[in-house]
Amino acid sequence: MSPDRLAVRKTYKLYVNGAFPRSESGRTYEVTDAKGAFLANAAWASRKDARDAVVAARGAFAKWSGATAYNRGQVLYRVAEVMEGRHAQFCEEVAAGEGLSSSRARAAVDAAIDRWVWYAGWTDKLGAVLGGANPVAGPYFDFSLPEPTGVVAVLAPQRSSLLGLVSVLAPVLAGGNTAVVVSSKARPLPAVTLGEVLATSDVPGGVVNLLTGDAAEIGPWLAEHDDVDAIDLAGAPADRAMELERLAAGSIKRVLRPAPEEPDWSADPGLTRLTPFLETKTVWHPIGL
Amino acid sequence: MTHVLDTDALAAETPPRREPPAPYRDVTRSDAAFRAFLHGLPGVDQVGAEARVGVLGTRSIKTTAKAWAIDTAISMVDLTTLEGADTPGKVRSLAAKARRPDPTDPSCPPVAAVCVYGDLAGVAKEALAGTGISVAAVATAFPSGRASRAVKLADVRDAVANGADEIDMVIDRGAFLAGRYLDVFDEVVAVKEACGDAHLKVILETGELVTLDNVRRASWLAMLAGGDFIKTSTGKISPAATLPVCLVMMEAVRDFRAATGRQVGVKPAGGIRTTKDAIRHLVLVNEVAGPDWLSPDWFRLGASSLLNDLLLQRQKLRTGHYSGPDHVSVD
Numbered sequence: 001m002s003p004d005r006l007a008v009r010k011t012y013k014l015y016v017n018g019a020f021p022r023s024e025s026g027r028t029y030e031v032t033d034a035k036g037a038f039l040a041n042a043a044w045a046s047r048k049d050a051r052d053a054v055v056a057a058r059g060a061f062a063k064w065s066g067a068t069a070y071n072r073g074q075v076l077y078r079v080a081e082v083m084e085g086r087h088a089q090f091c092e093e094v095a096a097g098e099g100l101s102s103s104r105a106r107a108a109v110d111a112a113i114d115r116w117v118w119y120a121g122w123t124d125k126l127g128a129v130l131g132g133a134n135p136v137a138g139p140y141f142d143f144s145l146p147e148p149t150g151v152v153a154v155l156a157p158q159r160s161s162l163l164g165l166v167s168v169l170a171p172v173l174a175g176g177n178t179a180v181v182v183s184s185k186a187r188p189l190p191a192v193t194l195g196e197v198l199a200t201s202d203v204p205g206g207v208v209n210l211l212t213g214d215a216a217e218i219g220p221w222l223a224e225h226d227d228v229d230a231i232d233l234a235g236a237p238a239d240r241a242m243e244l245e246r247l248a249a250g251s252i253k254r255v256l257r258p259a260p261e262e263p264d265w266s267a268d269p270g271l272t273r274l275t276p277f278l279e280t281k282t283v284w285h286p287i288g289l
Numbered sequence: 290m291t292h293v294l295d296t297d298a299l300a301a302e303t304p305p306r307r308e309p310p311a312p313y314r315d316v317t318r319s320d321a322a323f324r325a326f327l328h329g330l331p332g333v334d335q336v337g338a339e340a341r342v343g344v345l346g347t348r349s350i351k352t353t354a355k356a357w358a359i360d361t362a363i364s365m366v367d368l369t370t371l372e373g374a375d376t377p378g379k380v381r382s383l384a385a386k387a388r389r390p391d392p393t394d395p396s397c398p399p400v401a402a403v404c405v406y407g408d409l410a411g412v413a414k415e416a417l418a419g420t421g422i423s424v425a426a427v428a429t430a431f432p433s434g435r436a437s438r439a440v441k442l443a444d445v446r447d448a449v450a451n452g453a454d455e456i457d458m459v460i461d462r463g464a465f466l467a468g469r470y471l472d473v474f475d476e477v478v479a480v481k482e483a484c485g486d487a488h489l490k491v492i493l494e495t496g497e498l499v500t501l502d503n504v505r506r507a508s509w510l511a512m513l514a515g516g517d518f519i520k521t522s523t524g525k526i527s528p529a530a531t532l533p534v535c536l537v538m539m540e541a542v543r544d545f546r547a548a549t550g551r552q553v554g555v556k557p558a559g560g561i562r563t564t565k566d567a568i569r570h571l572v573l574v575n576e577v578a579g580p581d582w583l584s585p586d587w588f589r590l591g592a593s594s595l596l597n598d599l600l601l602q603r604q605k606l607r608t609g610h611y612s613g614p615d616h617v618s619v620d
Binding site: 051054058221224225226227228247250 | 609610611612613614615616
């Protein structure tokens with residue numbers, strides 16, 4: 001950069017309902033790299049941002065869950081394509097935030113994009129793998145179909161800022177749910193960039209809402225929210241997880257409990273993060289004459 | 290109920306010219322005098338009006354004040370359904386909602402009125418019998434008001450005969466904008482006569498009046514002609530109830546009471562969808578007209594979707610966590 005050029009500095013914002021608002025509260029917080037050096041001022045989402053995000057996610061649910069599984073797969077694959085174009089930016093943010101060498105950061109970003117593609121491929125296979133025709137002792141055709149649970153609140157992993165985030169978000173979307181995600185508090189920048197990717201890759205506004213801030217602060221509001229159907233506690237503070245689960249019981253949410261220690265996200269996840277956010281609908285139809 | 294219209298007989302009735310209250314008795318003696326009076330009203334500073342509502346809109350109403358405001362707003366709602374597809378069944382379910390807006394909470398107040406088309410007023414009246422909730426019916430060829438006076442008056446009588454306690458009439462905007470103020474005045478007077486004991490709300494349809502000066506003139510015209518309420522809009526035209534328009538109307542009723550001693554109510558209708566909007570209107574009422582108007586007798590909110598948002602906010606205050614649209618009725 002030539003010395004006489006003014007720096008174009010970036011405002012890191014939330015991603016809610018397809019737009020990039022600042023926090024309703026006006027708050028920001030300082031984000032540092034792994035060594036403690038200043039990186040950015042990120043928006044510090046409040047409970048009201050979470051409330052708005054839930055409204056947006058609910059509004060987007062009909063269209064996203066109603067899209068064909070094939071179409072959802074295409075859209076999610078498109079996200080991976082655009083992520084690939086931002087590869088260098090993701091690498092830089094992951095390396096700074098997680099304190100990784102550039103080669104290990106690159107490996108983490110590669111794994112994240114591959115994970116996204118993997119989940120994109122699952123959208124139109126879930127029906128065959130998790131549902132199907134059931135043999136029943138009576139004159140009925142009997143089918144089971146997996147259907148999305150609804151609006152899913154996701155507390156993203158605190159340590160793995162991109163691979164972990166993708167590993168919890170992509171399965172929620174692949175099943176046809178819409179999501180309200182609270183990013184890692186200390187390492188939110190890859191989530192902000194992922195929001196920019198989602199905004200430019202055919203994912204309808206409101207399907208994913210990314211809040212940067214403190215899961216300990218926003219988590220209880222999402223857990224108690226009557227219009228949230230499920231919550232993934234992956235990034236919940238270890239000592240608060242049980243309390244969050246208790247709050248979620250008030251509205252009978254699906255709860256995905258966190259592992260005691262943050263897992264190694266590079267391991268093959270199988271269907272463990274897809275099935276918790278799918279409901280099985282079974283249809284009995286008389287065979288007739 | 291069907292009525293056979295004998296337009297000749299209806300047209301033959303000439304409503305007696307009613308005098309406006311003192312000190313404005315002679316302003317309607319001629320078209321020219323009435324125009325001179327209405328155009329002599331002080332002009333509205335539009336930028337100033339917008340700035341004033343902008344400032345009042347930033348008031349922060351929280352906790353107990355918010356709880357009071359929400360309950361007050363619920364008790365002021367005219368729960369409205371004005372669709373071509375309305376049925377007696379829909380009106381009955383709306384009446385049930387009007388009685389007990391939140392069935393899970395007996396402390397939630399009922400709404401002020403149910404607003405329907407005139408032919409369904411009887412259904413609403415029956416469903417609301419003994420509750421103290423009024424039945425409001427729109428009449429006078431709502432929403433356009435494009436019909437002969439005989440038809441409009443027959444429409445009003447029909448709605449009153451069906452049991453409407455309140456009649457929402459539309460003014461003839463064409464005549465108003467053309468400057469034929471006395472025609473509009475005579476029509477409001479005639480409708481008021483036809484209402485009998487029913488309250489008359491005069492819809493100005495401010496979205497078609499273009500300027501705030503016209504809103505002030507139409508407000509005065511409606512009040513002088515004997516309207517019990519002035520109402521912003523039909524809800525069929527956008528923009529409907531905006532805060533600057535309400536500000537001008539609140540000023541008009543305040544000034545009118547100061548001059549004549551007669552208090553007239555205000556009803557913004559259409560476009561008020563959120564609790565925040567409703568609370569902004571209440572702040573405006575209190576600051577501009579005064580607390581005398583902060584009652585369902587003098588201020589109403591014409592709305593349908595607003596009630597659900599008020600209920601969600603009420604549930605949030607009561608339970609301490611956010612509620613969702615699954616917890617209020619679909620209407």
